[in-house]
Structures are given as structure tokens and as C-alpha cells.
Amino acid sequence: MIRFAVLQLSGCAGCEVSLLNAGGWLEEHRLVYMPLVISAYDVPVVDLLLVSGGVRTDEDSYNLRRAARRAGQVVAVGTCAMSGGVASLGDRDEVRDLFLAEEGRRHLPRLLPRCHPIDAVAAVDLYLPGCPPTPELFMAVLSGPAQFKASKIVCQECGRRKLKDMRPKRLIGFQRGEVLPDICLVNQGYLCLGTSVRGGCRAPCPRAGHPCVGCRGPSDALISKDAGAWLRKIRRVFKGMTDIPEDELNQALVSPHLALFLFQFSDYAGRERPSRPKEKVL
Numbered sequence: 001m002i003r004f005a006v007l008q009l010s011g012c013a014g015c016e017v018s019l020l021n022a023g024g025w026l027e028e029h030r031l032v033y034m035p036l037v038i039s040a041y042d043v044p045v046v047d048l049l050l051v052s053g054g055v056r057t058d059e060d061s062y063n064l065r066r067a068a069r070r071a072g073q074v075v076a077v078g079t080c081a082m083s084g085g086v087a088s089l090g091d092r093d094e095v096r097d098l099f100l101a102e103e104g105r106r107h108l109p110r111l112l113p114r115c116h117p118i119d120a121v122a123a124v125d126l127y128l129p130g131c132p133p134t135p136e137l138f139m140a141v142l143s144g145p146a147q148f149k150a151s152k153i154v155c156q157e158c159g160r161r162k163l164k165d166m167r168p169k170r171l172i173g174f175q176r177g178e179v180l181p182d183i184c185l186v187n188q189g190y191l192c193l194g195t196s197v198r199g200g201c202r203a204p205c206p207r208a209g210h211p212c213v214g215c216r217g218p219s220d221a222l223i224s225k226d227a228g229a230w231l232r233k234i235r236r237v238f239k240g241m242t243d244i245p246e247d248e249l250n251q252a253l254v255s256p257h258l259a260l261f262l263f264q265f266s267d268y269a270g271r272e273r274p275s276r277p278k279e280k281v282l
């Protein structure tokens with residue numbers, strides 16, 4: 001039986017909801033701290049600490065350092081804790097201007113100048129990307145990641161067929177248009193990123209006709225490379241499968257819903273970001 005705790009930093013609680021949806025751990029493991037559902041003053045000594053959200057405030061930083069000292073292992077859960085996501089939206093100039101312009105704001109807890117991934121503050125033993133990670137992925141962390149079998153990329157879990165002779169000339173807007181069943185969304189002109197995104201989620205989005213926006217982050221082949229390598233790979237895929245003008249594709253790649261995930265590396269790539277070997281990423 002694993003004694004585990006969930007520390008929530010600056011995020012949206014979606015990761016916690018996904019963990020609760022997993023449910024299967026209830027009989028097998030013991031959750032001892034999770035402010036969303038368990039009243040406890042402080043994080044006790046635990047075997048495993050799951051940390052969601054980014055380090056956005058001085059309180060986040062303090063709580064994380066303190067809890068990590070009491071944990072046998074630390075798991076970074078979700079896009080915010082690893083590399084950006086909604087937690088890093090506040091780093092944008094327009095958001096900062098709005099926040100700082102308000103008179104009389106008390107600034108408690110104090111915002112840090114920018115958001116940080118949790119491994120800039122504490123050592124991390126395992127990374128669990130996703131926004132949020134699926135319940136199955138949470139179960140894999142708790143039951144033993146070594147047993148978990150995942151495909152290298154989302155396409156391998158999607159089941160849609162890629163066609164050579166169906167080459168769209170324009171991008172179809174996000175969540176617009178009729179989606180044909182069984183045929184790859186790229187063939188239909190949707191900006192689906194499954195060719196370069198790590199598997200393990202079982203492709204719920206493209207299976208339902210919704211392009212993959214890359215919340216699981218880059219596949220093992222790209223994980224140690226910079227964001228530019230990921231973008232070049234996406235462009236190559238679209239050049240090979242479509243006749244969509246490159247300008248149009250580039251314009252779409254900087255759209256806000258994709259920027260949450262695609263630019264996670266530019267948000268966090270920098271001096272403080274430790275390397276994340278693929279062996280540590282589930």
C-alpha cells in the first residue's frame with residue numbers, strides 16, 4: 001500500500017478531478033493529503049507526492065519545498081507542473097499589465113516574476129504529462145509505471161487511417177466542419193498534432209473527431225530537443241500530407257489554444273530547466 005499526498009499549486013484542479021475519476025486506487029492505496037477532498041493541516045510524511053500546477057507564487061514555492069522534503073518520491077503531474085499550460089498564461093505581458101494596473105491590490109500571496117516548472121524548485125522522480133493526465137495514467141503511476149504500456153505517438157492509438165490521395169488545400173478552423181469517421185483528421189484539414197505527441201492517453205480527442213492539441217507533450221524522439229524541432233516536425237507532416245500553405249499553418253500554430261501546449265518549451269526552456277530524460281516521463 002502506498003501512502004500518497006496531492007499538493008496543488010497554481011493550476012485548475014482538473015488533474016485532481018482526473019485522479020478522483022480513476023477510483024481504482026481507493027482500495028489499494030492510502031491518500032493522506034489533498035485539500036480538495038481531505039481536511040488536513042499539513043502534508044505528512046508520504047511515499048509519493050503528486051504535485052499539480054506551476055510554481056507561480058512564493059507560497060507555491062514554499063509549500064513545494066516543504067512537502068518534497070517529506071516525500072519518498074515526487075511526481076510532476078500535468079502540463080502546468082511540467083512546462084507551462086494555464087499556469088504560465090499569467091506570464092504574458094497583457095495579463096501582467098492588467099494585474100499590475102489595479103490599484104490597491106495587496107499581492108498576497110506574492111506573485112513571482114514568472115511561472116516555474118516544479119523541477120526548478122524540487123527534484124522530480126517522475127513526470128506525468130497531460131492536461132489533465134487520464135485516469136488510466138494516474139493508475140499507472142500508483143500501480144507501477146514499469147508495467148504501463150503506451151504507444152510512442154498518439155497516432156498509434158488513434159485508429160484513423162491516413163490517406164495518400166486526400167490532400168486538403170486549406171486548414172479547417174478548430175472545432176468547425178463535419179468530421180468524417182475513420183479518416184485521419186489531417187487528411188480532412190484539421191490541425192491534429194498526433195504525429196509528434198507522446199502516446200499513453202489512448203487518443204480520446206482524435207477518436208472523438210477533435211484534433212489532438214498536444215497536451216501530452218512531445219514524443220520521446222523530440223523530448224530532449226527544443227521547441228523549434230517540434231514545430232519543424234509538424235510542418236514536415238503537413239507538407240507531406242496536405243497542400244495547405246505554410247503561412248496558413250504557421251499562423252494557426254501560434255493560436256492561443258495551441259500555444260498552451262506547443263510553446264510549453266519556450267515558456268520554460270531556459271537556464272533553470274533541468275534535463276528530463278525520457279525514462280522519467282510516463
Ligand code: SF4
Pocket residue numbers: 010011012013014015016052053077078079080081085086087130131132133
Ligand atoms: S495540467 Fe491542465 S488539468 Fe492539470 S492543473 Fe494544469 S490546466 Fe488544470
Ligand code: SF4
Pocket residue numbers: 154155156158159160161162183184185186192193194195203206212
Ligand atoms: S494525425 Fe491525428 S487524426 Fe491523424 S492518425 Fe494521427 S492522431 Fe489520428
Ligand code: SF4
Pocket residue numbers: 130131154197198201202203204205206211212213214215216217
Ligand atoms: S489526444 Fe492529444 S490533446 Fe487529447 S489527451 Fe491525448 S495528447 Fe492530449
